Amino acid sequence: MSPSNPEKVRFAPSPTGFFHVGSARTILYNWLIARKSAGSLMLRIDDTDEERNREEWVDGIYRAIQWLGLGWDDGPIRQSTRIDHYQEIAFDLFRQGRAYWCDCTREAVEARKPPGTPPGYDGFCRDRGLTQGPGRALRFRVPVGDVVVTDLIRGEVVFPDGSIEDFIILKSSLAPLYVLANVVDDIDFAITTVLRAEEHLPTTPKAVLIHQALQSPLPRFGHLPVLVNEQRRKLSKRRDRVAVEDYRQLGYLPEPMVNYLALLGWNPGDDREFFSLDELIEAFSLERVGHSPAFFDEQRLLHFNKSYLANLSPQAFQEVARPFVTSLIALNDGGEERYTRIAPEVQTRIGTLSELPTMIGFLFEFSPDYAQLISKLRADDVNYLTHTHQALNDLSEFNEAEVEGCLRTLAVTLDTNLRKLQAPIRLAITGAPVGPPLFTSMAILGRDECSNRLKALLDAAVKALPES
RNA sequence: GGCCCCAUCGUCUAGAGGCCUAGGACACCACCCUCUCAAGGUGGAGACACGGGUUCGAAUCCCGUUGGGGCUGCCA
Numbered sequence: 255m256s257p258s259n260p261e262k263v264r265f266a267p268s269p270t271g272f273f274h275v276g277s278a279r280t281i282l283y284n285w286l287i288a289r290k291s292a293g294s295l296m297l298r299i300d301d302t303d304e305e306r307n308r309e310e311w312v313d314g315i316y317r318a319i320q321w322l323g324l325g326w327d328d329g330p331i332r333q334s335t336r337i338d339h340y341q342e343i344a345f346d347l348f349r350q351g352r353a354y355w356c357d358c359t360r361e362a363v364e365a366r367k368p369p370g371t372p373p374g375y376d377g378f379c380r381d382r383g384l385t386q387g388p389g390r391a392l393r394f395r396v397p398v399g400d401v402v403v404t405d406l407i408r409g410e411v412v413f414p415d416g417s418i419e420d421f422i423i424l425k426s427s428l429a430p431l432y433v434l435a436n437v438v439d440d441i442d443f444a445i446t447t448v449l450r451a452e453e454h455l456p457t458t459p460k461a462v463l464i465h466q467a468l469q470s471p472l473p474r475f476g477h478l479p480v481l482v483n484e485q486r487r488k489l490s491k492r493r494d495r496v497a498v499e500d501y502r503q504l505g506y507l508p509e510p511m512v513n514y515l516a517l518l519g520w521n522p523g524d525d526r527e528f529f530s531l532d533e534l535i536e537a538f539s540l541e542r543v544g545h546s547p548a549f550f551d552e553q554r555l556l557h558f559n560k561s562y563l564a565n566l567s568p569q570a571f572q573e574v575a576r577p578f579v580t581s582l583i584a585l586n587d588g589g590e591e592r593y594t595r596i597a598p599e600v601q602t603r604i605g606t607l608s609e610l611p612t613m614i615g616f617l618f619e620f621s622p623d624y625a626q627l628i629s630k631l632r633a634d635d636v637n638y639l640t641h642t643h644q645a646l647n648d649l650s651e652f653n654e655a656e657v658e659g660c661l662r663t664l665a666v667t668l669d670t671n672l673r674k675l676q677a678p679i680r681l682a683i684t685g686a687p688v689g690p691p692l693f694t695s696m697a698i699l700g701r702d703e704c705s706n707r708l709k710a711l712l713d714a715a716v717k718a719l720p721e722s
Numbered sequence: 723g724g725c726c727c728c729a730u731c732g733u734c735u736a737g738a739g740g741c742c743u744a745g746g747a748c749a750c751c752a753c754c755c756u757c758u759c760a761a762g763g764u765g766g767a768g769a770c771a772c773g774g775g776u777u778c779g780a781a782u783c784c785c786g787u788u789g790g791g792g793c794u795g796c797c798a
Contacts, residue, residue: 414725453798527746554747556748
């Protein structure tokens with residue numbers, strides 16, 4: 255695809271909660287368009303609703319964008335600092351007869367209409383010639399005629415005459431509403447393309463109308479399919495786990511998150527599924543964005559995370575994983591070395607970094623529930639453990655190869671196989687039936703610690719089952 | 723209720739009238755590999771919502787039905 259004209263796009267979240275994955279996808283697509291066209295992305299904080307905004311959410315937005323590895327070229331600008339400007343524009347609209355003051359309460363509007371009538375404003379104050387005053391909001395006078403929205407993704411969407419009510423652009427408190435503020439900003443900052451979630455499509459004709467009233471050329475609009483949960487409902491901060499921050503804490507990496515998000519609603523047209531940011535810039539195009547809602551599938555996200563973890567260099571893996579185990583490592587004098595040795599062994603065994611402490615904790619602190627371990631022992635296990643304990647003590651050298659050789663020989667001697675023999679040993683050494691490779695783990699722990707752990711389980715077992 | 727959007731395996735999707743016996747990926751199942759668990763390898767099961775058109779020919783175009791979703795706030 256040949257480079258197009260530089261796009262000026264914007265990402266305009268409102269700080270009313272945790273930054274969520276839908277927002278992450280929206281800024282990603284905007285960012286990709288900006289980069290691909292050698293244009294720019296503006297970050298705009300839509301904080302006109304002082305009731306619901308909180309400063310910590312603003313910080314959350316910055317942090318999340320940074321974590322994702324994205325960024326912005328212009329801003330951040332705060333709509334809350336431009337209130338006067340929006341008001342001036344609104345007053346202009348009033349002076350031009352494109353807006354009128356209205357003192358109807360919601361209740362009054364409902365009371366006027368016959369029961370069962372659809373909700374919505376009835377235009378009561380349209381021609382009352384009200385002037386500005388307390389309790390009066392400013393409504394946009396929607397002109398007669400269909401409104402056509404040309405959408406980059408969906409084509410022409412027609413909103414028939416009469417389907418758009420006279421909507422409020424300034425509250426009675428004179429606080430501007432978001433359609434107005436957005437249009438004014440999009441004009442002032444010469445935004446060329448407005449790319450946002452599909453839930454905004456119904457308000458787009460209002461934006462178009464304001465642009466026309468302001469005699470400003472329209473930006474291009476594009477509406478991305480919404481992200482839905484298992485019940486196929488729009489992802490909700492209340493019902494669903496959607497906070498980018500949550501995924502970060504669970505041990506998801508930003509690269510697979512971005513990669514997964516890119517593919518939710520867009521596809522490259524071939525079978526590729528792994529993309530770096532640069533490759534995304536190269537491959538991305540709005541033409542290949544889908545039309546239908548997409549389920550945010552954690553299972554698939556996990557797959558991407560796991561793949562990325564597995565493909566990290568051992569050093570890189572150690573570094574990204576370290577924050578999840580620092581306190582564990584500190585528990586043991588040789589903790590650092592143990593961590594370094596075990597890290598490569600678990601790299602392909604975890605889906606998220608938060609699984610790490612459970613998987614390798616036994617190397618740093620060990621206080622298993624022996625009663626539970628004993629309940630997992632099978633008939634021959636005490637015998638196996640006894641022989642293993644002895645054989646390992648007799649070993650001249652204690653390293654991974656020696657331990658493995660010893661146990662393989664022992665398995666033959668005991669007329670069993672390694673699979674069966676290692677099971678109780680693993681329980682004794684790691685405290686769990688599954689985990690990292692056993693021989694490596696034992697070598698890391700050293701002979702004494704292994705011996706102690708084997709003995710401990712043996713003693714506990716003998717005490718619990720005197721007959722064996 | 724009104725307006726709008728959407729409709730291919732369970733999920734994300736490929737498919738822009740014949741290349742489709744519908745392809746890939748996740749998940750699932752089986753087998754192989756294997757010190758457990760993973761990873762890796764091989765194979766399997768699994769979808770064009772329905773009904774009418776248009777056409778020599780439809781997953782692809784049109785209409786309708788059904789289903790799902792979004793909006794319907796002096797929120798964004």
